[in-house]
Amino acid sequence: MQTTSSTTTNTRTQTGDSRPAANTSAMSDMFTTLLVAQIKNQDPLAPSDPSQFVNQLAQLSQTEALQNLASLTSNNATVLQSMQMLALGAQVGSNVMVESDSVTLGKTAVQGTVTLQNATTSATLVLTGANGVKHSIALGSNAAGEVPFSIDPKALGLPEGRYSMHVDTASGETPMIALAGKLNSVKLTAEGALLNVDNAGMVTPSAILSFNGQSAAASN
Template sequence: MAVVSNDNQNSNAYGIDEAVKQAVNVSDAAQLENNFLTLMVAQIQNQDPTKPVDSTEFLNQFAAMSQVKSLENMASLSKSNLVLLDNLQTLTAAGLVGQEVKVATEQLELGEDAINGEINLEHAAGKLTLTLTDSNGVKKDIDLGSQAPGRVPFALDPQALGLAPGRYQVEVNSDSGEYPKVEVAGRVTQVRVSAEGPVLDVIGVGSVPFYNITEFGQTQTAGLL
């Protein structure tokens, strides 16, 4: 019977270890299991018969390879789900063209038409102030008086307020210490697809990412036949 020397065993073990490192490729999980079985057979054939490798080690190695393959499959499935979600967002955004939406925003794009919006208060305010700041840093305070918790609607008429057309930063100050967000209603005129997802052009606000929309729905149509 042929005897495997320790020198040959060490040499074969080193070669097998190098082969394992080259064979394990996470991006090619479909062949990972077959490669492992081939390497396991080679390792069994070249082991020292007087000192066989513990079978539990093979099982642990096989379990590790199976986990890697499962993780690769999960990553591929997650990628497919992200692509599907992105497509659904684009289709939903495209259907909003011509519809009115509400957008959480920190800036306004004023023209000649009035803008409607609302402020969501969690606490009562003895004094609520809406502040508009133009590109030159000039501020315009609009006193909204005392308000109870809940939705506080407001309307901005640029001509009546003496505000020139342009872009304004908007913020709300409350004597309760709360800094609520501003939501503005506007009609969607256009949808653009970007690397970060759909971007909507909303009258009164400008370009808005899809995730900034807080409310949307089909407008009611009167006089249906």
């Protein structure tokens, strides 16, 4: 059964790869047929300008080149997507930092950082629940750089659920928020890869800021 499946896959791949060449060949044959018909049926007393045929051939060559380039680009994109999936799949179980403007709270504390481009005399992490109620976590006065924070649902009296996040600063800056979490799975969709990360939910690969390796417990 495995041999049959492999053969079917290879046949489909070969068929898919031959389509651009087949289309180009068909177009070339059709152009040649039309060109020959045009030459045969031209008025002997007022023959067509030979430069017209040269221009037509040049246009055909350009069209074929563009088709081949489009096919090559598509194939390369497919290969790169497959390589990305393999690379991301190998990172499942790793601890990551992911950019996010929302957080899913459970029973355990969530760690994260706020990246300030400028110093500020005060910064406040604001969480807004599904009911619209806001909860503030003071981050104090900070210099430019990464400012760590912790969201402890039990200590803050926050019920489990999804919260949107933003940071208010005295400087008026809207800094980036990153959450720490474990990469649980990688899913391929029509729009591209989606990563399931603890605390952040489903994110795109571009949201991942760093891979921090697996914890000792996970490795064992």
